[in-house]
Amino acid sequence: MFKRLRNIFTSFINKASKVLLSREDLYSLVEEFKLELVSNDVAFEVAEELSEKLLKHVEAGKIRDRGDLVRVLRREVRSIFEKTGFIDILEEAGKHHLYKIVFLGVNGVGKTTTIAKLAVMYRERGFKPLMVAADTFRAGAQEQLKQHGERIGIPVFTGKYGSDPAAVAFDALRYAENRGYNVVLIDTAGRMHTDIDLVNELKKIIRVVKPHRKILVVDALTGNDAVEQARFFDEAVGVDAVIVTKVDAYEQGGVPLSIAYTIGKPIIMIGTGQTYKDLKVFDIDDFLDKVLPYE
Ligand SMILES: Nc1nc2c(ncn2[C@@H]2O[C@H](COP(=O)(O)OP(=O)(O)OP(=O)(O)O)[C@@H](O)[C@H]2O)c(=O)[nH]1
Ligand SMILES: [Mg+2]
The missing domain is CATH 1.20.120 (Four Helix Bundle (Hemerythrin (Met), subunit A))
Structure with missing residues (x-):
């Protein structure tokens, strides 16, 4: 790392x-x-x-x-x-009756896996999380989240393929309210960030959901492209914080620093592997100790 x-x-x-x-x-x-x-x-x-x-x-x-x-x-x-300041999404959830996060990011960066890892973190802290599959576009997307849900024993709200993702997200919120969930983690479609339809779709989801946080997930292994994605999503829909995945396999090291600097938004967590435990709260001291010698 x-x-x-x-x-x-x-x-x-x-x-x-x-x-x-x-x-x-x-x-x-x-x-x-x-x-x-x-x-x-x-x-x-x-x-x-x-x-x-x-x-x-x-x-x-x-x-x-x-x-x-x-x-x-x-x-x-x-x-x-x-x-960049820091956003503690674990602590923040406790301040809201129903804490809503929308996850953004291009395909394959690790959004769905990260949502499952986070759901586990929330449950460990006594919350009742619901995961929402608002990707009604890519074949298999709903099943992927459902599979995670089954493995970790956390419910997943799904919609029909081809239906409006914003409508799925809206229904999910009502469902969560009625069943006493207090954290809703919304997975979105990960098409290319240059896709204008995707951006409009995200904007609509955000308008409907009114999330407390919009979190961008990027894959460290994509290097400068991850920084470009951050810039793009921040300009298009506004990003509150960033999670950088796959740092376990990432040697270069510059991505977290570059994103924090470029968009001025905090890196809040890092993905450190493929199991559900492999998500860590980003710690500046820890990063410094990894990349710089001691005084
Ligand atoms: N090594 C490693 N692999 C990871 C990490 N996070 C995710 N992955 C892997 O990356 C792959 C893609 O993860 P997904 O969660 O499906 O990515 P996604 O962004 O939801 O992809 P789409 O739904 O296609 O947009 C999977 O094989 C994950 O196991 C991580 O922190 N470290
Ligand atoms: Mg996914």
Whole structure:
């Protein structure tokens, strides 16, 4: 997980701390560092900002040794995540009579699996979750969610294929109200994000459901494309928070940082595997410890 990003930071820190007194050597190391970051899914703007901040500290005479270097990098990376604020969807659910989340994302990113994992988390915290299959488009979509539901013993509300997904979502809310559910997790169709019909469909679902949160799910393995998806969905329908999946198989490391920076919305959870336990609340310190050496 995030191994390459760690290697880049570590190697830069090791080399740079030896040449802190030679501006020329340091500047060329920073240039190299920047390119390495970019080739590991760190958005260009992020790599640029990190480098600029670093050089500013060097110019101000604030970086005298390796410890200073590590401290500055940790602080700058942390501040990118902190600027987005954090949304605790587990705690927030307790404040509402019926807490509604709509999940967005292109196909195959892990929406359905993530919803099942989250449903388990909610149940463990004493909530009564209902999962809703508002993908009435793709053959198999309803069955997939139902299969998860059966495995974890959590009910799934389904609709007819070809019916209006917004109507399915609406019926699901009424059903949830009547049966005492308090968390509703709505799965949507994952077609290409460039599909204008999909966007209109999502807008309609959102209008009807009035979700407390719209959560985008992206697959870390898609790298820069995940960042583009985040930008697209945020502009099209507005994203409140992001869940990044498949980080267990993801070495580059830049995706969470780039998304937080690019759309300014919090990364709230990460998918770390294929079992129902493999969803973790995103923790900045944990991320820092994975990608940067200790001071
Ligand atoms: N390794 C790993 N695999 C994951 C993770 N999350 C999801 N997957 C796998 O990714 C594949 C796709 O997951 P789905 O949940 O079906 O994705 P989806 O977004 O619902 O896909 P569509 O319904 O086709 O849009 C499945 O094989 C999941 O097991 C994760 O965190 N780690
Ligand atoms: Mg799905």
